[in-house]
Amino acid sequence: MxxxxxxxxxxxRQEVAAFLAAHWPxxxxxxxxxxxxxxxERAVARGYLYRSIPKAYGGSEQAPDPLxxxxxREEFARVGAxxxxxxxxxxxxxxxxxxxxxxxxxxxxxxPTLRGEIVWCQGYSEPGAGSDLASLRTRGALEGESWVISxxxxxxxxAHLADYMFILVRTEPDAAKHDGISxxxxxxxxxxxxxxxxxxxxxxxxxxxxxxxxxxxxxxxxVGERGRGWQVSRTTLKHERDTVGGxxxxxxxFGKLVELAKDAQREGQPALASGDVRQELARIxxxxxxxxYSAYRQMSMDLAGQDAGLxxxxxxxxxxxxxxxxxxxxxxxxxxxxxxxxxxGRGGNRRGDEKWVNQIMGSLGVxxxxxxxxxxxxxxxxxxxxxxxxxxxxxxxxxx
Ligand SMILES: Cc1cc2nc3c(=O)[nH]c(=O)nc-3n(C[C@H](O)[C@H](O)[C@H](O)COP(=O)(O)OP(=O)(O)OC[C@H]3O[C@@H](n4cnc5c(N)ncnc54)[C@H](O)[C@@H]3O)c2cc1C
Numbered sequence: 001m002x003x004x005x006x007x008x009x010x011x012x013r014q015e016v017a018a019f020l021a022a023h024w025p026x027x028x029x030x031x032x033x034x035x036x037x038x039x040x041e042r043a044v045a046r047g048y049l050y051r052s053i054p055k056a057y058g059g060s061e062q063a064p065d066p067l068x069x070x071x072x073r074e075e076f077a078r079v080g081a082x083x084x085x086x087x088x089x090x091x092x093x094x095x096x097x098x099x100x101x102x103x104x105x106x107x108x109x110x111x112p113t114l115r116g117e118i119v120w121c122q123g124y125s126e127p128g129a130g131s132d133l134a135s136l137r138t139r140g141a142l143e144g145e146s147w148v149i150s151x152x153x154x155x156x157x158x159a160h161l162a163d164y165m166f167i168l169v170r171t172e173p174d175a176a177k178h179d180g181i182s183x184x185x186x187x188x189x190x191x192x193x194x195x196x197x198x199x200x201x202x203x204x205x206x207x208x209x210x211x212x213x214x215x216x217x218x219x220x221x222x223v224g225e226r227g228r229g230w231q232v233s234r235t236t237l238k239h240e241r242d243t244v245g246g247x248x249x250x251x252x253x254f255g256k257l258v259e260l261a262k263d264a265q266r267e268g269q270p271a272l273a274s275g276d277v278r279q280e281l282a283r284i285x286x287x288x289x290x291x292x293y294s295a296y297r298q299m300s301m302d303l304a305g306q307d308a309g310l311x312x313x314x315x316x317x318x319x320x321x322x323x324x325x326x327x328x329x330x331x332x333x334x335x336x337x338x339x340x341x342x343x344x345g346r347g348g349n350r351r352g353d354e355k356w357v358n359q360i361m362g363s364l365g366v367x368x369x370x371x372x373x374x375x376x377x378x379x380x381x382x383x384x385x386x387x388x389x390x391x392x393x394x395x396x397x398x399x400x
Pocket of ligand 1: 124157
């Protein structure tokens with residue numbers, strides 16, 4: 001495998017750097033949010049963001065080229081320029097709609113989601129249906145021109161801020177477990193939807209329970225065919241795994257860990273000078289590099305039009321495992337500060353040791369989100385190694 005990007009991509013890197021030098025950062029007095037939006041618009045027009053999304057839906061419609069995507073991410077990160085928006089809408093629903101949605105759904109929902117004008121949450125998990133997702137019981141019944149939905153969802157990230165939910169509901173109660181599910185879009189701002197926050201151990205309130213009591217959605221707000229929602233949900237889950245186990249996020253965290261080791265003191269000198277800290281950093285770096293090369297492999301397979309599905313599963317599992325190693329060493333380095341309650345709210349006020357407390361606690365959560373690590377291991381064992389199937393059917397990681 002040739003790991004050099006080559007002169008074509010180095011020239012592209014110069015081009016991106018020149019664009020950034022001209023447009024980022026904005027003038028100091030500008031409103032930060034407006035400046036980020038204006039910058040994103042320019043970057044889309046230039047072909048640097050939302051590259052796989054057609055222009056008609058707000059993307060920049062570039063030829064597939066994961067290496068260019070990588071160069072763009074690296075250059076944007078180098079100067080702290082805003083990249084593509086994150087969240088379930090952009091990273092999970094948009095690719096699902098592009099693959100499985102009706103034209104009118106793409107026209108109506110994709111561009112405003114990319115611009116951050118509408119916010120989505122993911123309504124999959126229920127009490128009793130997490131790893132065994134296909135056991136979900138929330139019902140959807142067609143009454144005239146509307147689906148009427150009743151049941152409960154749980155662990156719904158950002159439901160309290162969301163305008164819409166993409167939701168799995170059981171529409172064919174008599175069909176086999178996987179065949180009775182439909183994938184619907186639902187307006188969250190209606191009387192039949194009640195959102196109750198769940199307080200996390202970080203002190204934050206990003207999760208929710210969502211109670212659905214006769215919530216309504218139009219008949220054609222269904223993605224894919226009636227009763228075939230399980231197949232649609234697999235597309236979403238693939239993108240969820242890629243987001244959670246993303247390699248640039250892991251590398252970014254590792255870079256911060258090295259900085260922490262330089263700043264933290266041990267016996268009157270930087271912790272980085274200590275042999276055991278260096279040893280552990282080297283061990284983690286080996287994982288980080290292995291993850292990088294695994295991501296290159298995934299890219300090469302994508303370029304060759306091959307299905308890299310299982311490599312994505314491996315990357316999710318390894319990415320979250322590395323995050324856990326990083327959190328453990330950070331916990332050791334910040335010492336007693338690890339006992340602090342993390343600061344509330346997202347981004348903004350996190351400083352110094354405190355921000356690591358969020359990372360330490362959060363690293364446990366990402367190993368569960370998008371399919372728990374044990375489930376990913378089951379997938380690798382069954383599909384990759386050909387071991388006998390696990391008893392539980394319809395696991396979230398498998399999409400089986
Ligand atoms: C940070 C975060 C964000 C999330 N956001 C959302 C969201 O926005 N929307 C949404 O719908 N859901 C969300 N979830 C829920 C998530 O998808 C579920 O937590 C996950 O699928 C696991 O389900 P569960 O919590 O019910 O655990 P369970 O399925 O009850 O599993 C409990 C434990 O048993 C293990 N286990 C279960 N079955 C097996 C098996 N067959 N073999 C081996 N081990 C097994 C699991 O690995 C786990 O350790 C989020 C979760 C987290 C942590």
